[in-house]
Amino acid sequence: MIYGLIMAGGKGERFWPLSREKRPKQFLKLYSENPLIVETFNRLKVFISEENIKIITGESLKDAFFDLNFKEESLIIEPFGMNTLYAIALSSIYFFNLDKDAFIYAFPSDHFIGDENSFIETMKKVEKIKDMDALVTFGISPTRPETGYGYIEIGEEIEDRIYRVKRFTEKPNLRTAKEFIKSGNFFWNSGMFFFKAETMIDEIIKFQPHLKEIIDRLLEDFNNDNILRFYSTGNPISIDYGVMERSDKVYMVKAEFPWDDIGTWNALERIKIPDEKGNISIGDVNLYNCSNSVFFSQNGVILAEGLKNFIVVHTEDATLVIPKSKAAELKMFLKDINKKYL
Numbered sequence: 001m002i003y004g005l006i007m008a009g010g011k012g013e014r015f016w017p018l019s020r021e022k023r024p025k026q027f028l029k030l031y032s033e034n035p036l037i038v039e040t041f042n043r044l045k046v047f048i049s050e051e052n053i054k055i056i057t058g059e060s061l062k063d064a065f066f067d068l069n070f071k072e073e074s075l076i077i078e079p080f081g082m083n084t085l086y087a088i089a090l091s092s093i094y095f096f097n098l099d100k101d102a103f104i105y106a107f108p109s110d111h112f113i114g115d116e117n118s119f120i121e122t123m124k125k126v127e128k129i130k131d132m133d134a135l136v137t138f139g140i141s142p143t144r145p146e147t148g149y150g151y152i153e154i155g156e157e158i159e160d161r162i163y164r165v166k167r168f169t170e171k172p173n174l175r176t177a178k179e180f181i182k183s184g185n186f187f188w189n190s191g192m193f194f195f196k197a198e199t200m201i202d203e204i205i206k207f208q209p210h211l212k213e214i215i216d217r218l219l220e221d222f223n224n225d226n227i228l229r230f231y232s233t234g235n236p237i238s239i240d241y242g243v244m245e246r247s248d249k250v251y252m253v254k255a256e257f258p259w260d261d262i263g264t265w266n267a268l269e270r271i272k273i274p275d276e277k278g279n280i281s282i283g284d285v286n287l288y289n290c291s292n293s294v295f296f297s298q299n300g301v302i303l304a305e306g307l308k309n310f311i312v313v314h315t316e317d318a319t320l321v322i323p324k325s326k327a328a329e330l331k332m333f334l335k336d337i338n339k340k341y342l
Helices: 036-044 059-067 085-099 116-128 175-185 199-209 211-218 224-231 240-242 265-271 322-334
Strands: 002-007 053-058 076-077 103-108 137-140 150-159 162-169 186-196 252-254 282-289 292-307 310-314 319-323
Touching: 002 085, 053 059, 053 085, 053 224, 053 292, 059 076, 076 085, 076 137, 076 292, 085 103, 085 186, 085 199, 085 211, 085 224, 103 199, 103 240, 116 137, 116 150, 116 162, 137 150, 137 199, 150 175, 150 252, 150 292, 175 186, 186 240, 186 252, 199 240, 199 322, 211 224, 224 282, 265 282, 265 292, 265 310, 265 319, 265 322, 310 322
Parallel strands: 002 053, 002 103, 053 076, 137 252, 282 292, 292 310
Antiparallel strands: 103 186, 137 186, 150 162, 150 186, 162 252, 310 319
């Protein structure tokens, strides 16, 4: 059977001050009337039965999900964050214990998808390689030399828009990113996956053998004590570095829909329509001689004059003013903020 997994345990620090520990980025309404997590859930339930979609998240976020009318049975709870390998491993074990033939679509909770029909058509592409014991990733055609994303180099095309993966490259410098785009053989690593639960578990054990004993225990008895032991074994690691970059079972499906991972405030420039001076304004905003900037007022009013290439975000108890060029570094500055504002 087909299952859906939404990974929603992140802190979203680069969307401070709107994103907070108790209600991080995945609960924000950034480009529609729905929070990002609801947009993701609604997107999946078009082609996956609603009861087969689970969200993996942290204990501290349960109330935020309940506020959005998600039920306890929709959640898989992590005792604490250990990056995506642990989230995908735990979820794969959960689904495998439920259904030995479980196939899983795994998605981050905070992506922008600009064409829902093209998205669904792309997802169904994997049906052609469903029986190949494959780990599938979805690659995005790059539109700019982005240095904040990982890249996938493709090899042989085995079906229309389905390729063997040659290698992964993490966050290249600008020169290398430009060379990747020029070659035409590199795609952004979207962080969206499709795999058989059994195959993923086997590959995790193969490349992270120190986890085998506790994984075997979870396969025998999926309980909170064993989950805590699992999360207390080893160090945080991403599924990309821990498995996908090492496995010879990885294939890429080329995605052709508009996509953004909404990683920083700068992303709003790519998914919202700017005014004639290149500004994005959300909420009550009054601008004079401003250009190429992002303004977001949660409540109250922003009045700005003469700003160029800035981000300004105003909430009830905190205000952010930062150059766009520093948006990716925002979480570094938060270490000096009083914890009550985080």
